[in-house]
Amino acid sequence: MTDKRDLTDLEKAATPPETDSSQVYSKGLPSKTPSEYTDAETNADEGVVQKPRGPVKEKNRVCCTPIRRYSRLFFGLAALVFLIVVLVAVGVNLKARSDSEASIDKAFAEHMKKHGKTYKGEERDRRRAAFGTNFNKAMKHNVAANSKHTLSTGGPFADLTQEEFLNKHVPKRKKDDSTYSTNYHPKHKLNDEARVNDLFAKKMIPDEVDRRTQGCVAPVKNQGDCGSCWTFATADALYSFHCRNQGQDNAVLLSTQQLVDCASGDGCMGGLPGNAFDYVSKSGLCSNADYPYTSGQSDEAGSCRSSECLPVVLPSSEAGYYAVPPNSEKALQVAVYYHQTVAVSMDAENLQDLHLYSGGVYDGFVKGSGGTCGSERDHAVLVVGYGVEEKSGTPYWLIKNSWGTHWGEDGYFKLLRGKNEHTLNDCDVLARPLYPSKTEHDD
Incomplete structure (x- = not known):
């Protein structure tokens, strides 16, 4: 019959002795935690030395944050440039339209003077509208390459539909x-x-x-x-x-x-x-x-x-x-x-x-x-x-x-x-x- 003392000795014999981790990792390698080495680095017998893995990154950390930040900045700048282009185009168009209307007004005044015409109120507005339509029609016709004749609002009928x-x-x-x-x-x-x-x-x-x-x-x-x-x-x-x-x-x-x-x-x-x-x-x-x-x-x-x-x-x-x-x-x-x-x-x-x-x-x-x-x-x-x-x-x-x-x-x-x-x-x-x-x- 085994006594209590003998059982304790047997348990101690079955338990492996505690090992000093500092001794295990002192075989020609820098002192690091196990997680900082590759498998090859921990195998001292094979003599393989590789670069450390580096610190383990946190799972919840977003690795692309700088790229997304630059993307947002890029698209913001692109939208701003587009808006500027649109505003410039609108401004140019409004100016061109304003210049065109000014040209028509000038030509209409010359037309009335040349042909001795005087209009007032709504009648003047109607004649000006008809003249403007004919003015644009003549301009468009004269730049076409398929016609053998020219048109003009210099004649007496330019303010008539x-x-x-x-x-x-x-x-x-x-x-x-x-x-x-x-x-x-x-x-x-x-x-x-x-x-x-x-x-x-x-x-x-x-x-x-x-x-x-x-x-x-x-x-x-x-x-x-x-x-x-x-x-x-x-x-x-x-x-x-x-x-x-x-x-x-x-x-x-x-x-x-x-x-x-x-x-x-x-x-x-x-x-x-x-x-x-x-x-x-x-x-x-x-x-x-x-x-x-x-x-x-x-x-x-x-x-x-x-x-x-x-x-x-x-x-x-x-x-x-x-x-x-x-x-x-x-x-x-x-x-x-x-x-x-x-x-x-x-x-x-x-x-x-x-x-x-x-x-x-x-x-x-x-x-x-x-x-x-x-x-x-x-x-x-x-x-x-x-x-x-x-x-x-x-x-x-x-x-x-x-x-x-x-x-x-x-x-x-x-x-x-x-x-x-x-x-x-x-x-x-x-x-x-x-x-x-x-x-x-x-x-």
Whole structure:
């Protein structure tokens, strides 16, 4: 039987002796805690020495705090820069808009002074708004590379909307379906198609004609607020004819007011050159000095006063007229070359910027340019020549208008020529051209 003392001795023998940790870690190694060494460092027998692990980091410590701090700073600066850029852009835009409005205000003031206009209150605001729209439209058009003509707000209609302009200067009328009268002479030898082709084949028709250089073209006039374009085209064609036959010294300006008051038509609401020629063939036509034009301001026809003046264009002998074969560019060229000037009607209603035209060859009716010029003849003008634009090589008709010298090229414009001579084209100026004749057999 084992006694209590013997049991205690056995327990002590089974318990390993305590070890001094300082002795274990003193074998050529620095004094460190066990957690500060790698496994290789604690294996002294293998003689491997590695760098200490370093202090153990706390589990809850955030190791990326500096990076996040810099990220927040970066995004904050980026947002600030963006805000500055936006504010600068807004400021530049506001300044540009302010400068643009100032330019429009200045141009509008010059427009009123140039054309003798005065507006007040709401009317001035409306005119300024219309002018601003036209100003921006002209600027945008002129920087485009696909147009052969320019626009400007320097003309008299720049403070009118398109609708206002058309109502005043291009009155709506039915299509010209009238028949020619007995004073129409269709068999002029130069109107024969074979004769026309022969003249071109023999190169007897020049490439360019400008009747203004010969002095028998009347000065540009202004029809004003009256839709009397048809009377101006007729009277000016007769002036050229009278000048050619009687000499420039004996040529006198003819009365458009007499045609407004007396000829078959709607006065200031429009009419046809053919009707005006018919009237002159029967009643003659007085001078503008004896029967001056007044409807431009009154916007209405007056009572006929032809009995109060003596006609300078006599009935019958000088008042017949020829019609150029329709839809033939060559036939119209022959007529202009041999017979001075030719009255034509054209489609102006669908030309959205003709009232702002300032120069070049007008091509607003070409597909893709914004116009849809076709066969609604609603404006009468006078063809005084034709040619080819030197810089662009673009063929044109040289046309005299009745909107005053401040419009277009001193009252004239160039219309694109030769689109397609076998259809109603060139804004329909080829549909029914007319020119005066002395007798049925006049050359």
